[in-house]
Amino acid sequence: MSTPLGEFELIRRCFMRHREPRPGIALGSGDDCALLAPQPGMQLAVSSDMLVEGRHFLSTVDPARLGHKALAVNLSDLAASGARPLAFTLALALPRAEADWLDALAEGLYALADAHDCALVGGDTTAGPLNLCITVFGEVPSGAALLRSGARAGDELWISHAPGRGIGDARLALEVFRGTLALPGDAFERVRAAMELPQPRVALGIALRGVASAAIDVSDGLLGDLRHVLALSGVGARIDADALPCSPELAVQPLALRRLCQLAGGDDYELLFTAPAARHAEVLAAARAGGCAAARIGRIEAEPGVRIEDRDGRAVPVDFASFDHFKSA
Incomplete structure (x- = not known):
């Protein structure tokens, strides 16, 4: 002992x-x-x-x-x-x-x-x-901090991720721990690392000063955290669900589970941010400087609310609940 x-x-x-x-x-x-x-x-x-x-x-x-x-x-x-x-x-x-x-x-x-x-x-x-x-x-x-309140209609919506990986792996690991699915040993260790060893995107955040218009880290689920940005910025968003970066382990899961993990899983600790379309190349350069990748997953719109579509333009139901410390199991 x-x-x-x-x-x-x-x-x-x-x-x-x-x-x-x-x-x-x-x-x-x-x-x-x-x-x-x-x-x-x-x-x-x-x-x-x-x-x-x-x-x-x-x-x-x-x-x-x-x-x-x-x-x-x-x-x-x-x-x-x-x-x-x-x-x-x-x-x-x-x-x-x-x-x-x-x-x-x-x-x-x-x-x-x-x-x-x-x-x-x-x-x-x-x-x-x-x-x-x-x-x-x-x-x-002074005056250079990234805030949640700066998103504007026409901005592109981005999510950071590790090269070759994606978002939603931490929630996938949780489902294995809960016994709802099984993964081979190596695959489980990779998604478990996403859950237990998140990598804070500090260098990316610094590189996005003066480039991004708004930012938040994804802790309670992409949709839930995005809504904080939209509420403070007074705008809405349209998301391309098939543009969300996805790991090989999550890509082979049933579509409903994949959507749940990516849109509402939480514990990703990636940066979700907006930037004017004219700064597209600068965003990609910031991601390289930050030692990670960034995927454009949608755009900011004037109409309030969140609209999610697949690559064919079909609506994806927005019925995912993000993590709530007093309601979530």
């Missing part, structure tokens, strides 16, 4: 780094408050996300992957704002403070944090049901 740790021992062992000053951070963890120092002409971008065992992740998840995902979902919010990561805090409730489990959690957390030069600068720990809450801080030039 792993060695149990006390509160202050686990903090010192796993979560005490970067106390020394560094760009953007005057004082890191160890005091009552961290001190952040954004550069002149920059604004702070701040976001919080909570992961609760049994609601957002399975009890069997590898702790290193859990550490990665806990930070990734927050970095994805910064990406959707076009912000560069700066620092984060971690509030952690644990039923047991086991050394091996915490070491692995910290390893996954810090690997992603170091990849994005994002420092852990404080937080809290307590006993309780397993729960991780991260608040992330980033910086973006």
